Amino acid sequence: xxxxxxxxxxxxxxxxxxxxxxxxxxxxxxxxxxxxxxxxxxxxxxxxxxxxxxxxxxxxxxxxxxxxxxxxxxxxxxxxxxxxxxxxxxxxxxxxxxxxxxxxxxxxxxxxxxxxxxxxxxxxxxxxxxxxxxxxxxxxxxxxxxxxxxxxxxxxxxxxxxxxxxxxxxxxxxxxxxxxxxxxxxxxxxxxxxxxxxxxxxxxxxxxxxxxxxxxxxxxxxxxxxxx
Amino acid sequence: xxxxxxxxxxxxxxxxxxxxxxxxxxxxxxxxxxxxxxxxxxxxxxxxxxxxxxxxxxxxxxxxxxxxxxxxxxxxxxxxxxxxxxxxxxxxxxxxxxxxxxxxxxxxxxxxxxxxxxxxxxxxxxxxxxxxxxxxxxxxxxxxxxxxxxxxxxxxxxxxxxxxxxxxxxxxxxxxxxxxxxxxxxxxxxxxxxxxxxxxxxxxxxxxxxxxxxxxxxxxxxxxxxxx
Numbered sequence: 498x499x500x501x502x503x504x505x506x507x508x509x510x511x512x513x514x515x516x517x518x519x520x521x522x523x524x525x526x527x528x529x530x531x532x533x534x535x536x537x538x539x540x541x542x543x544x545x546x547x548x549x550x551x552x553x554x555x556x557x558x559x560x561x562x563x564x565x566x567x568x569x570x571x572x573x574x575x576x577x578x579x580x581x582x583x584x585x586x587x588x589x590x591x592x593x594x595x596x597x598x599x600x601x602x603x604x605x606x607x608x609x610x611x612x613x614x615x616x617x618x619x620x621x622x623x624x625x626x627x628x629x630x631x632x633x634x635x636x637x638x639x640x641x642x643x644x645x646x647x648x649x650x651x652x653x654x655x656x657x658x659x660x661x662x663x664x665x666x667x668x669x670x671x672x673x674x675x676x677x678x679x680x681x682x683x684x685x686x687x688x689x690x691x692x693x694x695x696x697x698x699x700x701x702x703x704x705x706x707x708x709x710x711x712x713x714x715x716x717x718x719x720x721x722x723x724x725x
Numbered sequence: 726x727x728x729x730x731x732x733x734x735x736x737x738x739x740x741x742x743x744x745x746x747x748x749x750x751x752x753x754x755x756x757x758x759x760x761x762x763x764x765x766x767x768x769x770x771x772x773x774x775x776x777x778x779x780x781x782x783x784x785x786x787x788x789x790x791x792x793x794x795x796x797x798x799x800x801x802x803x804x805x806x807x808x809x810x811x812x813x814x815x816x817x818x819x820x821x822x823x824x825x826x827x828x829x830x831x832x833x834x835x836x837x838x839x840x841x842x843x844x845x846x847x848x849x850x851x852x853x854x855x856x857x858x859x860x861x862x863x864x865x866x867x868x869x870x871x872x873x874x875x876x877x878x879x880x881x882x883x884x885x886x887x888x889x890x891x892x893x894x895x896x897x898x899x900x901x902x903x904x905x906x907x908x909x910x911x912x913x914x915x916x917x918x919x920x921x922x923x924x925x926x927x928x929x930x931x932x933x934x935x936x937x938x939x940x941x942x943x944x945x946x947x948x949x950x951x952x953x
Contacts, residue, residue, distance in 0.1 A: 539766045539850050539879060540871025567851065569877045590881070592820065592851035620878070621851050622767050623795065623820035642870035642893065643768025649797045650848070651767060653818070665870065671899050 501564075501573045501583040504605050514628055517596035521603065521631030526724050530608045531715045532599075532616060534632035536654065539620030541640040542664040544572045545698040547615060551579045553708050558612040558715065563602045565594050565619050572617060582611070593624035596631040613715060622647070626654040633718055640665040645675045648683035656688045660710060667697040729792075729801045729811040732833050742856055745824035749831065749859030754952050758836045759943045760827075760844060762860035764882065767848035769868040770892040772800045773926040775843060779807045781936050786840040786943065791830045793822050793847050800845060810839070821852035824859040841943055850875070854882040861946055868893040873903045876911035883912050888920045888938060895925040 537543050561582040564573040573585035586602045608614050618625045637658040648655045661684050681693050696703035765771050789810040792801040801813035814830045836842050846853045865886040876883045889912050909921050924931030
């Protein structure tokens with residue numbers, strides 16, 4: 498028997514996504530629940546990164562994960578094995594989640610007792626960047642094999658992300674045309690405020706810095722009366 | 726000075742994409758121009774695969790390339806250096822090309838004297854699968870670092886592709902959880918007619934089989950009176 502619930506979300510009939518996002522953000526602030534929207538290309542390592550992140554945080558924080566996928570339950574299966582509360586959201590073919598779809602998931606999930614909810618968005622560098630989900634922070638993953646030119650080609654995704662995790666750094670010797678300095682410069686050119694962290698979800702490289710950022714962001718959020 | 730033209734295509738105001746696709750397919754058949762729609766995730770290796778393909782075919786066939794990107798000209802720059810006619814299509818933020826957008830590109834480009842036109846679609850495993858571009862054949866690339874579970878998660882893309890090229894096979898020793906047999910079974914489960922070819926655009930592995938498929942498909946198309 499599956500350890501997680503599967504829900505099908507419907508596309509919002511309302512057109513004002515920004516208003517929906519602001520409303521969800523207020524509701525989450527009332528619960529003091531931090532919503533992290535995790536985005537990337539297919540196969541950049543969202544689930545593996547999340548698994549290691551959960552292992553490092555679950556003794557300190559109450560965590561839930563909402564897995565958004567077009568169809569399958571592969572990732573929800575993997576995440577539910579970590580022991581945290583997991584829900585699978587099926588987008589019905591949609592290439593992204595908007596704020597109302599996220600809210601449907603949040604309401605069904607029940608997040609009052611959670612400190613951190615991670616929304617693993619659909620693997621896509623284009624559409625998810627266009628829709629504010631109502632998240633507290635946006636984090637994206639770019640993996641080394643994808644190449645260091647991606648900030649030039651998908652600038653919107655990089656510009657809406659508070660943190661860019663550069664994953665699969667254990668493969669830099671194989672992908673030797675990937676230049677760490679160059680990718681960082683290209684990211685900062687489209688988003689000067691982005692925090693860029695080089696990691697490997699496989700070996701754990703860089704996770705100290707990432708966990709430190711996440712803990713301090715959640716702490717700041719929970720101890721502030723304002724929504725950023 | 727740039728060696729290629731840049732055009733901005735507009736989203737079609739007509740709703741019947743399938744009719745637009747059928748019309749474009751007829752027009753291309755009158756010119757006997759084979760249109761290959763090349764799709765993949767960002768960073769799977771479309772441009773590198775195309776560069777090697779062009780080098781192996783350009784003495785035998787008249788080739789043109791239409792590069793679709795949201796914003797940049799990085800790939801058109803790379804491809805124009807191979808000496809084939811190249812055009813950059815800007816989608817204006819759109820995550821895919823539909824048949825009318827493709828037709829705008831084809832008309833602007835001028836394809837009467839060409840045997841093969843390759844449309845390098847926007848890097849995205851979701852949206853491009855939903856829109857028939859009017860192409861003669863669809864080819865997708867899945868790269869080894871993305872993982873062998875992708876046919877489970879993006880089934881539509883695999884089901885609309887005539888050929889699936891599994892790229893970056895030179896990195897199989899690093900990504901040792903990628904199982905060639907398993908990925909092939911998963912692809913054939915969603916699309917029993919798919920031709921699956923294992924390649925490396927870096928080393929040239931598998932290109933004999935890929936070029937053989939492409940040459941024989943173009944030959945068959947040009948010598949047939951019917952549209953498949």
